[in-house]
Amino acid sequence: MAAVAGAAIVGAVLFVGLREAAEEDRALTQWGEPDLTGVWQGEALGAASGGDTFNLQTLEGLYTPDARARMKQMSAKDDPTLQCVPPAFPRAAMLGHRLQIIQRPGFALVFTEAYPTVRIIPTSGRPHTAEQFLFPSHLGDSTARWEGDTLVVDVTSFNGEGWLASGQDKPTSASAGVWLTSPAMHVVERWRRIDADTLEYQATVEDAETLTSAWQTPVVTLKRQSIDRIEEALCRPEDGPETYLARLGS
Amino acid sequence: VSARKLAVMAVLALGASAALAQVSEITPPASGSREERVGSLLPPGVESAAEATDRVTNYTPDPAKYPVPRTSWDGKPDFSGVYWPGVNITPAPVPLESLYKPEAREYREGGGGARGLIDWRSIDSPAYHCWPPSPANGSMALSLQLVSAPGFLLMLNEGGGTFRIIPIVGEGDRRPDQSRRPSFMGSSVGHWEGDTLVVEVTNFNGRPWLGGARPPAQPPQTSSSALRIVERWSRPDGQTFEYQAVVEDPEMLTARWTGPVHRRGMLPYDMIQEALCVPDPELYARHREFAAAAAAARGRGGVRGRGGAR
Numbered sequence: 190m191a192a193v194a195g196a197a198i199v200g201a202v203l204f205v206g207l208r209e210a211a212e213e214d215r216a217l218t219q220w221g222e223p224d225l226t227g228v229w230q231g232e233a234l235g236a237a238s239g240g241d242t243f244n245l246q247t248l249e250g251l252y253t254p255d256a257r258a259r260m261k262q263m264s265a266k267d268d269p270t271l272q273c274v275p276p277a278f279p280r281a282a283m284l285g286h287r288l289q290i291i292q293r294p295g296f297a298l299v300f301t302e303a304y305p306t307v308r309i310i311p312t313s314g315r316p317h318t319a320e321q322f323l324f325p326s327h328l329g330d331s332t333a334r335w336e337g338d339t340l341v342v343d344v345t346s347f348n349g350e351g352w353l354a355s356g357q358d359k360p361t362s363a364s365a366g367v368w369l370t371s372p373a374m375h376v377v378e379r380w381r382r383i384d385a386d387t388l389e390y391q392a393t394v395e396d397a398e399t400l401t402s403a404w405q406t407p408v409v410t411l412k413r414q415s416i417d418r419i420e421e422a423l424c425r426p427e428d429g430p431e432t433y434l435a436r437l438g439s
Numbered sequence: 440v441s442a443r444k445l446a447v448m449a450v451l452a453l454g455a456s457a458a459l460a461q462v463s464e465i466t467p468p469a470s471g472s473r474e475e476r477v478g479s480l481l482p483p484g485v486e487s488a489a490e491a492t493d494r495v496t497n498y499t500p501d502p503a504k505y506p507v508p509r510t511s512w513d514g515k516p517d518f519s520g521v522y523w524p525g526v527n528i529t530p531a532p533v534p535l536e537s538l539y540k541p542e543a544r545e546y547r548e549g550g551g552g553a554r555g556l557i558d559w560r561s562i563d564s565p566a567y568h569c570w571p572p573s574p575a576n577g578s579m580a581l582s583l584q585l586v587s588a589p590g591f592l593l594m595l596n597e598g599g600g601t602f603r604i605i606p607i608v609g610e611g612d613r614r615p616d617q618s619r620r621p622s623f624m625g626s627s628v629g630h631w632e633g634d635t636l637v638v639e640v641t642n643f644n645g646r647p648w649l650g651g652a653r654p655p656a657q658p659p660q661t662s663s664s665a666l667r668i669v670e671r672w673s674r675p676d677g678q679t680f681e682y683q684a685v686v687e688d689p690e691m692l693t694a695r696w697t698g699p700v701h702r703r704g705m706l707p708y709d710m711i712q713e714a715l716c717v718p719d720p721e722l723y724a725r726h727r728e729f730a731a732a733a734a735a736a737r738g739r740g741g742v743r744g745r746g747g748a749r
Contacts, residue, residue, distance in 0.1 A: 218589070219511070219589065220511060226589075272718075272720075273717055273718055274715075274717055275715065289604070291586075291591055291604075292588060293586060293587065293588040295709075298593065298595075300604065305600075305601070306600060306715070307600070309710045309711070311710075318710075326712070327715060418604040418606065420619055420620055421620070421622035423570070423623065426720050427720060
């Protein structure tokens with residue numbers, strides 16, 4: 190009896206062990222990195238329809254008096270995405286649209302479906318692009334390293350044209366719906382797969398010219414989608430964001 | 440960064456330096472093509488587009504000296520790299536224009552799937568509206584990055600920032616995914632035939648032009664949603680890749696068209712730069728006014744012209 194129970198326990202331990210090993214295999218690429226490959230999608234976040242699911246009230250409180258004065262001169266109509274200028278991360282992570290990650294040794298690529306872009310992220314820990322080759326850009330210059338199972342991406346060299354949230358995001362009754370950035374913006378992102386079908390994303394944003402201290406986004410949960418790639422999507426300003434975004438992800 | 444960018448940077452730097460009186464002023468040559476004129480402004484040691492084109496055209500691939508890199512996961516050729524410029528090393532057996540159906544003429548005159556959006560007799564073109572480049576040349580821009588990854592070949596364009604995600608499947612599984620929305624760059628599916636990646640592309644949206652217009656005689660080389668392209672991607676050596684497309688469009692063309700053998704040289708960079716194309720409605724509005732005025736002028740000129748001929 191004891192022997193049977195013992196065998197059952199050994200069997201159960203073996204079974205659990207094997208299952209964990211199988212999960213472990215799926216969690217790593219063939220060259221031994223955590224495997225973030227897949228098409229992922231989260232909920233739409235922000236403060237557009239009451240509530241604040243992206244920590245935007247905190248962000249609003251961090252703007253410097255100078256930035257506030259400039260933001261007072263602007264309105265939601267100035268949101269660059271209305272002209273199809275693609276939003277950088279972390280804003281791209283709050284849209285609720287699909288993104289795709291593909292890895293190869295030394296690089297991770299992040300494709301976004303809404304406002305289609307690709308980010309080429311070196312994962313070898315190499316330094317940022319050398320200054321003589323560096324142009325300020327909408328999506329910034331990324332470089333990354335693995336901290337355990339988390340991909341930590343450091344992003345600099347933004348052009349200061351992007352906004353951190355949408356013109357519709359108004360966390361308080363006094364909000365103008367204007368979310369400026371500057372070329373001094375520095376973003377640190379953390380990407381981590383917590384199980385086979387779930388990816389977590391979190392970012393910290395510093396911007397010495399517009400923010401008095403660092404702003405942290407909440408953890409964004411992205412779920413694996415059962416398609417092998419995102420769709421082609423061309424943004425046309427004449428469609429307007431509602432029409433354009435409504436066409437996606439269907 | 441591309442050599443083209445470097446060249447532009449050099450030209451810009453020269454302009455700034457001239458303002459600081461650190462170098463003597465330059466008088467750009469008045470004759471020659473635009474490329475030749477820009478090339479003559481480059482500092483010594485910076486290759487011009489014309490020089491790079493000649494170099495890649497006259498290059499003989501040498502796989503012994505520059506072995507084709509292979510991936511660690513399937514041992515197939517690794518296409519990863521940044522490529523510029525592109526040249527046609529073997530011309531198409533027949534010009535694409537010779538295969539257009541006469542009855543497609545009217546549709547083409549109207550701009551095809553770009554009807555109402557593009558005035559092809561003026562400066563207008565698909566690129567002007569930030570549409571991806573012609574699928575008859577792989578939707579490739581002037582400079583691009585290829586990335587091989589497990590199960591995928593990725594093509595990332597520098598100009599315009601468009602991209603193709605090409606899944607690579609086994610021989611028995613190579614039907615393009617028709618559940619996707621029809622699109623400018625189509626739905627691709629690739630499989631290996633030896634060391635050549637053969638990619639079938641279908642599910643186009645009928646809007647791309649296969650080739651540009653040459654006003655006034657040649658209207659846009661439009662396509663239909665029946666467009667089907669079979670591409671062959673290969674790496675003759677570690678410095679180049681080659682591409683050839685076979686294009687079918689039974690609604691536009693009388694026969695299958697085999698495109699030129701296209702070659703790209705590799706640059707010593709590991710990534711392209713962001714160079715997005717952002718549509719500008721105000722610019723379009725101004726351009727429509729300009730085009731309407733030009734069309735009105737053409738109309739008057741045409742009447743006078745016919746009168747003169749009589």
